[in-house]
Amino acid sequence: MTAPIEGFSKLGKEDKIRWIAQHYTNNSEDTIAILKQYWHSDPKLQNLHDEFIENTITNFYLPLGIAPNFLINNKLYAIPMAIEESSVVAAASKAAKYWHTRGGFKATVLGTEKVGQVHFMYEGDTEKLGHFFKRVQPKLLESVAAITKNMEKRGGGIRNIALRNKSADLENYFQLHCTFETQDAMGANFINSCLEGIAETFKEEAQLYDAFTQQEKDLEIVMSILSNNIPNCLVRAEVSCPVTDLKAQDGMEPMDFAQKMVRAVNMAKVEPYRAVTHNKGIMNGIDAVILATGNDFRAIEAGAxxxxxxxxxxxxxxxxxxxxxxxxxxIEIPLAVGTVGGLTNLHPLVKLALEILQHPTAKELMQIVAVAGLAQNFGAVRSLVTTGIQQGHMKMHLLNILNQLGATESEKHKLIAHFKNHTATHSAVVQAFNELRSKK
Known part of the structure; x- marks a missing residue:
């Protein structure tokens, strides 16, 4: 097939499925069956999910797990985590239990400032532009009053609009750098709506500014968009205890364990190759909670x-x-999360996840998410400096391997018992499975 399809979005869901099955899969009947088996049995619930995005053909499931025993600021949580990777929930749970008896986690929100920018090109006198901006700034705020009204009632709104000269980096490039407080909403739609209104007024007022030449009046608005770089929307989570209270695997002395942990983290500070994997482990915990609570993990990743x-x-x-x-x-990490808006009021599992978390505010969710990332990192680094990462990870991955091999429930039971006392590498699991099968 070489020609593009016209009007795909206008097809019904059944027609979309038939088209994709016929043109892009080897067995169209199997494809149709697989896609339909993940539909909700309740048509209303399926229709709700169909309307979350465009061109929906089915639902893509991820496991939703629970990591219990998180003591955060003296409050006990069970944290929902949606993720496909083995050992993440287990590691988080183990770290939560470890620190529960050592005072738990402490978390503090250091700031909640979010950022949006109007990017524009201006060819002219920068001093005149500065005078114009000072004159027009109040009008920019007035122009979006209808948008900010409800947010301001909740204590949020636009905090500042500043003119930034970026022409040293890119010729004729300037910004209106805007900061926002969005309370319990993540705020992307609110911020973008404000920015577009500000940009329109800025352009209109420039046309009316007598001190500008015609070239200066014709400044070009390139785009108006929020930034996912939010260094002032920051949360800190931490754990601490006397070194003598630390316990590691394999009988390692507490001070030796503590020093190995510090050295491992310091290596990630100075070596980017290590830092990327180190931080990926943090995001294992963070993304899983972000997904479970209906937030934007891509934005969180980019900002982090x-x-x-x-x-x-x-x-x-x-x-x-x-x-x-x-x-x-x-850990100190920027997190822009919401507990209202988006999927939080629509997706049944998101609503349930937030209920399990005891209906947190956005600030409380920031703290919970940061703690999940810290716990995940502690568990990973602890394994790395003691038994190694693969011992625990492969035992968690064991069921995936057995399912790939087509093991029966009886075989799974026997092999899980076997690998409680043996190292579970992929080749070792395959060998043990084949030996068990051959005895039959």
Missing amino acids: HAYAAKDGQYTSLTHASIDDGIFKFW
């Missing part, structure tokens, strides 16, 4: 990685130290 590189080199998002006999492990 930008923050990791804010000083000119990509580095660790977590930190560790030993001070006066106290081991400390902490």
Whole structure:
């Protein structure tokens, strides 16, 4: 097939499925059956999911797990996590239990400022542009009053609009750099609506500004869009205890364990190749909670990685130290999350996840998410400096391998028992499975 299809979005769901099955899969009947078996039995619920995005043909399932025993600011949580990777929920749960008896996690929101920008090109006198901006700034705020009214009632709104000259980086490039407070909403739609209104007024007022030449009046608005770089929408999560209270696997001495943890984190601070994998482990925990609560994990990822590189080199998002006999492990990370708007009021599992989290505010959810990332990182680094990452991970991955091999429930039971006392590498699992089958 070489010609593009016209009007695909106008086809019904059944027709979309038939088309994709016929043109892009080897067995159209199997394809149709697979896609339909993941439809909801309740047509109303399926229709709800169909309307979340465009050109929907079915639902793509991820497991939703629970990591219990998280003591955060003296409040106990069971954290929902949606993820496909083995060992993530187990590692988070293990870290939560470990720190529950050592005072739990402490979390603090350091800031909630979000950013949006109007990007424009201006050819002319920069001093005149500065005077114009000062004159027009109040009108920019007035122009979006209808949009900001409800947000302001909740304590949010536009905090500032600043003119930024970026022409040293790109000829004739300027910005209106705007900061926002969006309360319990993630705020993307609110911010973008405000920015478009501000841009329109800015352009109109420029045309009326007598001090401008015609060229200056014809400044070009390139785009108006929020930024996912939010270094001032920041949360800190931490754990600490006397070094003597630490316990590691294999009988390692507490101080030896603490020093190995600190060295491992410091390696991720100075070595970008290590830092990327180190931070990926943090995002295992963070993304899983972000997905479960209906938030935007792509925005979270982008902001976190930008923050990791804010000083000119990509580095660790977590930190560790030993001070006066106290081991400390902490993270500071930007997180723009919402507990209202988006899918939070629509997706049944998202609503349930937020209920399980005891209906958190956006600030509380920031704290929970940061703690999940810190717990995940602690569990990963602890494994790396003691038994190694594969021992625990492969045992968690064991069921995936057995399912790939087509093991029966009886075979799974026997092989799980076997690998409680044996190292579960992929080749070892295949060998044990074949040996078990051959005995039959």
